[in-house]
Amino acid sequence: MHDRLPTEARSERAARRVFAALPHRYDRLAELLSFGQNARWRRTMVDHVVATSPTTVCDVATGTAGVAIELAERSGAHVTGVDVSEEMLSIGARRVTAAGLDHRIDLRQASADRLPFPDDHFDALTFTYLLRYVPDPATTLKELARVVRPGGRIASLDFHVPEHLLWRTAWRSYTRLILPVGGALLGGAAWWRVGAFLGRNIDAHYASFPVAAQLDAWRAADIGDLEVTVESLGGGIVIAGTVGEGGR
Numbered sequence: 001m002h003d004r005l006p007t008e009a010r011s012e013r014a015a016r017r018v019f020a021a022l023p024h025r026y027d028r029l030a031e032l033l034s035f036g037q038n039a040r041w042r043r044t045m046v047d048h049v050v051a052t053s054p055t056t057v058c059d060v061a062t063g064t065a066g067v068a069i070e071l072a073e074r075s076g077a078h079v080t081g082v083d084v085s086e087e088m089l090s091i092g093a094r095r096v097t098a099a100g101l102d103h104r105i106d107l108r109q110a111s112a113d114r115l116p117f118p119d120d121h122f123d124a125l126t127f128t129y130l131l132r133y134v135p136d137p138a139t140t141l142k143e144l145a146r147v148v149r150p151g152g153r154i155a156s157l158d159f160h161v162p163e164h165l166l167w168r169t170a171w172r173s174y175t176r177l178i179l180p181v182g183g184a185l186l187g188g189a190a191w192w193r194v195g196a197f198l199g200r201n202i203d204a205h206y207a208s209f210p211v212a213a214q215l216d217a218w219r220a221a222d223i224g225d226l227e228v229t230v231e232s233l234g235g236g237i238v239i240a241g242t243v244g245e246g247g248r
């Protein structure tokens with residue numbers, strides 16, 4: 001079933017299916033998938049939010065709760081992690097307990113498209129590697145912005161396709177060759193399929209939803225003051241902005 005990931009991955013059901021098979025070695029493999037850069041990119045994203053000293057933060061697509069834990073450790077905030085995958089969340093819950101953060105982090109199973117929170121509920125929000133899995137990224141962005149109070153910060157992290165020809169060629173070799181093989185060696189068949197699918201999925205995402213169109217979608221969701229940081233020669237991208245003071 002994972003062989004059909006490239007065309008079927010943009011739905012909540014498909015995302016659940018993909019991530020059901022992955023959580024056990026997810027964190028080690030996330031480093032492989034990001035050329036060892038994931039932790040650094042994540043820090044840059046979290047910097048944007050902790051700089052605003054939030055009291056409450058929502059981390060959407062929290063997966064195994066790595067971002068939620070970093071947010072709690074680096075701020076005084078109460079963090080709510082949200083994900084569609086029960087399997088990812090159950091590893092996340094163990095990691096939260098192991099970090100001694102049960103009193104600071106709640107995990108909820110829900111979709112980014114229908115967040116179970118009232119308007120303006122959180123001071124800030126993060127989301128990581130999410131928009132490639134949702135059917136309508138612009139609508140999802142509006143839903144994410146809805147639950148953040150005016151003036152609150154939203155920050156995101158995702159993979160990106162390097163623009164420079166040399167780095168793009170190296171990136172394509174890495175994603176098409178090393179990722180599937182490395183994934184298989186570290187995580188078996190499920191990770192071979194993810195490794196084989198990921199590069200094509202990232203390419204297709206930016207072909208249909210280039211960064212300029214993404215920034216327009218952030219603005220259409222009433223998120224302004226946008227800051228874009230392209231990481232690691234173009235392999236990752238952090239986008240951050242502030243929810244508008246009115247207009248919603």
Ligand SMILES: C[S@@+](CC[C@H](N)C(=O)[O-])C[C@H]1O[C@@H](n2cnc3c(N)ncnc32)[C@H](O)[C@@H]1O
Pocket residue numbers: 012015016019030060061062063064065066067082083084085088110111112113127128129130133134
């Ligand atoms: C690549 S993982 C990233 C996990 C985590 N943010 C991290 O950086 O370690 C992507 C996560 O997005 C979740 N996801 C996919 N579609 C979703 C949706 N519609 N709503 C909430 N979570 C979703 C998946 O279940 C998965 O846990």
